[in-house]
Amino acid sequence: MNQSRRKLIAAVGAMTAGQAFLDDNVKADSNPAGLVADRSSTIRIKSMKATPAGSKVYLKMETNHGITGWGEIDQLEPKVAAALATSLFELLDGENPTRIEYLWQKLFRAHRNIRGGPFMIHTIAGIDMALWDITGKLWNTPIYRILGGPCRDKILVYPSIRATKPGAGPSEFSGTPAELQRFVDYIKAERKKVGPNGIVIFDAHCALPPPFLIQLANALDPTDVNFMEEIAVPGNIEVFKRIKQAVKIPLASGERDRTIYEFLPYLQEKCLDVIQPDCAHCGGITQMVKIATLAELYFTPLAPHAVTTELGISASFHATAVAPFFIIHEYYPQITPAGLIRKSWSVDKDGYASLPQGPGLGAEIDEQKLEELAKKPHKPEWPTRGRLKDGSIADY
Amino acid sequence: MGAAAAGHALIADSVSHANNPAANVDDRHSTIKITGMRATWVNPNVFLRIETNHGIIGWGDLKGVDPRVSKPLAESLFELINGENPTRIEHLWQKIFRAHRDIRGGPFLIHTLAAIDMALWDIAGKLWGVPVYRLLGGPTRDRIRVYHTKQAVKVPAAPEEHSGTPAAIDAIVERIKDARKKVGPTGAVMFDAHSAIPPATLIQLASALKPYDLLFIEEPAVPGNIEVFKRLKQHISIPLAAGERDRTIYEMLPYLLHRCLDILQPDCCHTGGITSMKKIATLAEAFFVPLAPHCTASNLGIAASLHVTASIPFFLIHEFYPENGGFNPKGIMRMEWKVDADGYVGLPNGPGLGIDVDEKKLEEEGKKPQTYRWPGRTLKDGSIADY
Numbered sequence: 001m002n003q004s005r006r007k008l009i010a011a012v013g014a015m016t017a018g019q020a021f022l023d024d025n026v027k028a029d030s031n032p033a034g035l036v037a038d039r040s041s042t043i044r045i046k047s048m049k050a051t052p053a054g055s056k057v058y059l060k061m062e063t064n065h066g067i068t069g070w071g072e073i074d075q076l077e078p079k080v081a082a083a084l085a086t087s088l089f090e091l092l093d094g095e096n097p098t099r100i101e102y103l104w105q106k107l108f109r110a111h112r113n114i115r116g117g118p119f120m121i122h123t124i125a126g127i128d129m130a131l132w133d134i135t136g137k138l139w140n141t142p143i144y145r146i147l148g149g150p151c152r153d154k155i156l157v158y159p160s161i162r163a164t165k166p167g168a169g170p171s172e173f174s175g176t177p178a179e180l181q182r183f184v185d186y187i188k189a190e191r192k193k194v195g196p197n198g199i200v201i202f203d204a205h206c207a208l209p210p211p212f213l214i215q216l217a218n219a220l221d222p223t224d225v226n227f228m229e230e231i232a233v234p235g236n237i238e239v240f241k242r243i244k245q246a247v248k249i250p251l252a253s254g255e256r257d258r259t260i261y262e263f264l265p266y267l268q269e270k271c272l273d274v275i276q277p278d279c280a281h282c283g284g285i286t287q288m289v290k291i292a293t294l295a296e297l298y299f300t301p302l303a304p305h306a307v308t309t310e311l312g313i314s315a316s317f318h319a320t321a322v323a324p325f326f327i328i329h330e331y332y333p334q335i336t337p338a339g340l341i342r343k344s345w346s347v348d349k350d351g352y353a354s355l356p357q358g359p360g361l362g363a364e365i366d367e368q369k370l371e372e373l374a375k376k377p378h379k380p381e382w383p384t385r386g387r388l389k390d391g392s393i394a395d396y
Numbered sequence: 397m398g399a400a401a402a403g404h405a406l407i408a409d410s411v412s413h414a415n416n417p418a419a420n421v422d423d424r425h426s427t428i429k430i431t432g433m434r435a436t437w438v439n440p441n442v443f444l445r446i447e448t449n450h451g452i453i454g455w456g457d458l459k460g461v462d463p464r465v466s467k468p469l470a471e472s473l474f475e476l477i478n479g480e481n482p483t484r485i486e487h488l489w490q491k492i493f494r495a496h497r498d499i500r501g502g503p504f505l506i507h508t509l510a511a512i513d514m515a516l517w518d519i520a521g522k523l524w525g526v527p528v529y530r531l532l533g534g535p536t537r538d539r540i541r542v543y544h545t546k547q548a549v550k551v552p553a554a555p556e557e558h559s560g561t562p563a564a565i566d567a568i569v570e571r572i573k574d575a576r577k578k579v580g581p582t583g584a585v586m587f588d589a590h591s592a593i594p595p596a597t598l599i600q601l602a603s604a605l606k607p608y609d610l611l612f613i614e615e616p617a618v619p620g621n622i623e624v625f626k627r628l629k630q631h632i633s634i635p636l637a638a639g640e641r642d643r644t645i646y647e648m649l650p651y652l653l654h655r656c657l658d659i660l661q662p663d664c665c666h667t668g669g670i671t672s673m674k675k676i677a678t679l680a681e682a683f684f685v686p687l688a689p690h691c692t693a694s695n696l697g698i699a700a701s702l703h704v705t706a707s708i709p710f711f712l713i714h715e716f717y718p719e720n721g722g723f724n725p726k727g728i729m730r731m732e733w734k735v736d737a738d739g740y741v742g743l744p745n746g747p748g749l750g751i752d753v754d755e756k757k758l759e760e761e762g763k764k765p766q767t768y769r770w771p772g773r774t775l776k777d778g779s780i781a782d783y
Contacts, residue, residue: 075498077472084465084504091770105780110770112591112783113460113666115619115641117502119469206497234500235646238653256498261620268623281498382476382495393487395494 039065043138045092048130050085052078053373054337055381056309058365059085061130063097069133070365071126072312074280076119077380084123092127097134104128104286108259121258121283128284129315133360142358143318147289150321150355157331158199160351165229165330166190167203170386170394175212184219191224199328201252201303203229206396210243217247226327227252227274227303233395234262240271252276255305259283260290267298274327278305279316288316292323301325309336310343314356314363317345321355329353340369424450428523430482435470436762437463438725441694443758444470446515448482454519455751456511457697457729459665461503462768470508477512482519489513489671493644506643506668513669514700518748527703527746532674534707535743542716543584545739549575550586550614550715553593555773555781560597569604576608584713588614592783595628602632611713612637612659612688618782619647625656637661640690644668645675652683659712663690664701673701677708686710692717695729699749706743716741728758 042064049060050073057073073081091106107124114120136143144150158165166186171179191200202225204213213231227250232239234256244251252274257263258281266272277291292302302323304316313331320329331353342364344357356362386394432447435458442463444456458466476491492509499505521528529535543550551571556564568587575585587610589598598616605613612635617624619641629636637659642648643666651657662676677687687708689701695718705711717723718733730752734742744750773781 075496077469077496077499080465080469080472080504083468084462087462087464087768088770091772102780105782106772109780109782110772111462112771113507113641114462114503117504117506118499119465119502119504121502122498235644236649238649256500259620264621264623380472382473383497384476384491384495393490393494395490396497 039138040098041096043067043096043098043134045095045097048085048089048092048127050082051370051374052082052378053370054078054376054378057081057085057126058311058370059126059130060365060367061092061097061127061134063134065138067134067137069097069130069135069137069360070311070363071129071131071133071284072280072308072315073122073126074278074308074312076122077382078378079380081119081123084119085126088123088127097131098138100128100131100135100286103131104284116258116261118258118281122281125280125282125284125287128286129279129312129361132285132315132318136358136360140359142356142362143285143315143360144321144355145358147285147318147322151324152321152326154348154352154354155317155320155326156328157347157351157353158201158328159332160347162194162197162351163199163201163328164190164194165201165203168205168207170207170388170396171209171212172388173209173211175208175215179212180215180219183216184224187220187224196223200225201227201229201328204231206230206233207394210239213243214246217249220249222248225249229253229276229303230255237265237269237271240266241269244271250274252303254278255281257282259287260294263291263294267294267300273300274303275300276303276305278307279319280306280308280312285315285319288319289322292319292325296324299325301327303327304329306330307332307335310341311336311361311363311365314343314345314361317353317356318361337369337373340366340373342366424523425483426481428452428481428483428519430477430480433470433474433477435467436758437467437766438728438758438761439463439766439768440722441725442467442470442511443694443696443728443753444511444515446477446482446512446519448519450523452519452522454482454515454517454522455696455729455749455753456513456515456518457665457693457700458508458511459693459697460663461507462770463766464768465504466508469504470511473508473512482516483523485513485516485520485671488516489669493668501643501646503643503666506672507666510665510667510669510672513671514664514696514749517670517700517703518751521746521748525747527744527750528670528700528748529703529706529743530746532670532704532707534703536707536709537711539736539740539742540702540705540711541713541739542735542741543586543713543739544716545735547579547582547739548584548586548611548713549579550588551575552588553590555592555775555783556594556597557775558594558596560593560600564597565601565604568601569608572605572608572610584611585609586611586614586713589616590783591615591618592781595624598628599631602634605634610634614638614661615640622650622654622656625651626654629656635659637688639663639676640666642667644672645679648676648679652679652685658685659688660685661688661690663692664704665693665697666690670700670704673704674707677704677710681709684710686712688712689714691715692720692723694724695731695733696749696751696753699731699744699751702741702744703749714741726757726761728754728761730754
């Protein structure tokens with residue numbers, strides 16, 4: 001055999017042997033590094049407790065690594081919401097809580113006939129908050145860091161001395177001059193209060209039916225209000241189109257619209273200038289971030305709606321911190337029962353809230369206080385809207 | 397003048413309530429009041445029994461949602477109808493729908509409202525001694541075309557991947573071919589895509605299905621974004637049908653307005669009851685779109701849907717599974733259906749919805765422990781199927 005052939009055979013042999021050696025090394029069962037499970041891959045949901053207290057339901061989600069996450073279910077009949085959350089637990093039990101997008105879809109797509117709607121989406125929102133809380137705590141970071149980092153270092157809130165929101169109650173279908181004047185005077189007084197550097201939002205609350213709303217909008221001066229909120233009941237985008245044609249004041253809505261699917265028509269049909277997702281209503285942090293992305297596409301800023309405790313507000317703040325386009329955030333401190341929640345942010349004298357510290361949501365629940373509150377009897381409210389002059393029920 | 401004025405005063409006096417005994421007579425229709433409601437869970441339904449002071453009972457079929465949640469919801473909503481006149485059906489529908497501004501629509505509220513609504517119609521029909529279709533302005537037909545029969549079959553689908561291989565497409569085409577053979581050239585073959593075939597795959601499939609003259613493709617996409625339906629309508633010339641998961645007139649309108657569906661498929665128990673279904677039929681009538689109601693209810697829910705169907709102008713065919721024990725638990729809701737040789741069922745009985753309820757069986761079964769599990773499907777890569 002000549003030198004080159006020997007060399008060739010030897011080389012091939014070496015290559016083959018080398019390949020075999022390599023295969024052996026990178027195969028999972030022979031490579032110790034490949035087998036190392038870390039806390040992120042081995043964390044599992046092991047329990048969830050839904051506690052109705054007052055008009056809210058507080059979700060406590062526990063894991064095998066001793067990390068606990070909290071979520072808030074808002075604006076539902078609490079007993080029914082707690083029953084739903086408890087029922088949905090079978091879909092979360094034993095799952096990795098950092099798989100937030102996967103679990104959101106698992107819940108949303110679980111039952112084809114129970115797709116969307118207030119009960120499902122508000123409950124999923126509460127669960128979503130708890131999953132993010134756990135994930136942030138697992139990696140010892142505030143949630144906004146896992147969402148791509150903050151776009152702002154503080155969040156403008158209202159009400160404050162420089163931002164106010166006058167509102168409306170159920171009204172007839174058409175306004176008399178007296179009724180219109182009453183609203184105009186009310187709004188102008190609020191503008192005077194906050195001054196030319198302040199923000200005035202008029203909350204029509206869907207309570208001024210389209211004819212009345214159009215009359216009022218046309219009776220105001222362009223700078224009286226920054227925008228009008230909830231100008232029509234959600235349900236038919238055609239109504240919003242009709243109003244948009246007739247009114248020159250910027251329009252806002254969204255507190256009762258859930259998931260990206262319900263927000264898209266407002267943007268696509270060019271009906272709103274400001275969108276107002278409510279973290280606890282639209283589907284949690286996961287959905288609120290997606291909605292903010294859609295809004296970014298349409299150059300439409302967020303003015304998030306919120307009537308949650310500081311737990312739900314904290315969740316909304318994390319999503320708001322990473323939203324590219326944002327105006328102002330609703331916040332009522334009096335909604336949080338005294339002593340229940342320890343938040344990691346505060347509001348300064350100019351009406352700006354600092355970002356939550358984390359880790360996770362950055363809001364701690366006093367469990368003893370929660371137990372106390374849960375014991376208090378609470379009559380669920382089915383408010384049924386005010387009556388109009390003819391006895392029929394107002395829609396808003 | 398004096399006489400005329402005096403005469404006028406006499407008449408005014410006569411007809412005023414205070415002086416006219418006839419005007420003061422309360423009849424059964426003005427004095428009937430709701431006095432109680434019982435919700436009984438027998439998988440997969442919650443049956444509602446609404447009682448009145450005149451001894452008339454109305455029944456509602458609450459289905460399609462988790463009973464652990466819908467039963468307490470129904471019980472919680474009762475305070476809104478307690479003491480009300482049950483014949484004020486439109487008023488009570490609005491009262492419940494508008495009750496809580498954040499709980500507007502959605503599966504739980506609307507399926508529960510649907511059950512209450514049909515129970516109210518049941519009471520009204522019984523009060524006046526007529527089948528419900530009479531109160532709806534009907535009947536507009538003397539028999540109702542149904543499937544499945546010898547003349548009409550619907551082929552189902554299972555969740556598919558986002559794009560179909562020739563093998564996957566062929567498998568479905570084979571089943572359609574078999575169905576066509578079974579019913580022959582005068583029969584109807586429908587295909588239920590069940591939202592399980594993603595748009596890209598459905599477009600491929602529709603081309604392959606053209607030769608078989610399908611009556612319609614049902615649920616071509618998941619509800620939620622009308623733009624998807626618009627996209628499919630551009631590429632598919634087989635009639636498209638949907639609506640089983642769209643609730644109230646508000647959710648049905650976009651399909652009609654954007655010309656995305658040829659056939660509308662409200663489910664009485666899902667869409668908001670008889671009141672809602674009748675309004676949807678009116679909307680559809682304006683767009684010349686016939687109804688092919690979806691129905692996987694017990695005989696009670698079937699009856700409610702058929703009463704509406706009997707009273708509407710444009711109707712194609714009705715889904716009909718009275719023999720299905722899964723949909724009709726323990727034979728509690730009883731109705732004698734007569735399906736003729738052409739595949740049509742006779743109109744439902746009265747008075748009211750015309751249902752005969754085995755209350756003893758209902759009570760017995762209601763006492764047994766009931767269980768419920770959430771379904772859900774996955775694709776090949778482990779992700780959750782959307783359908």
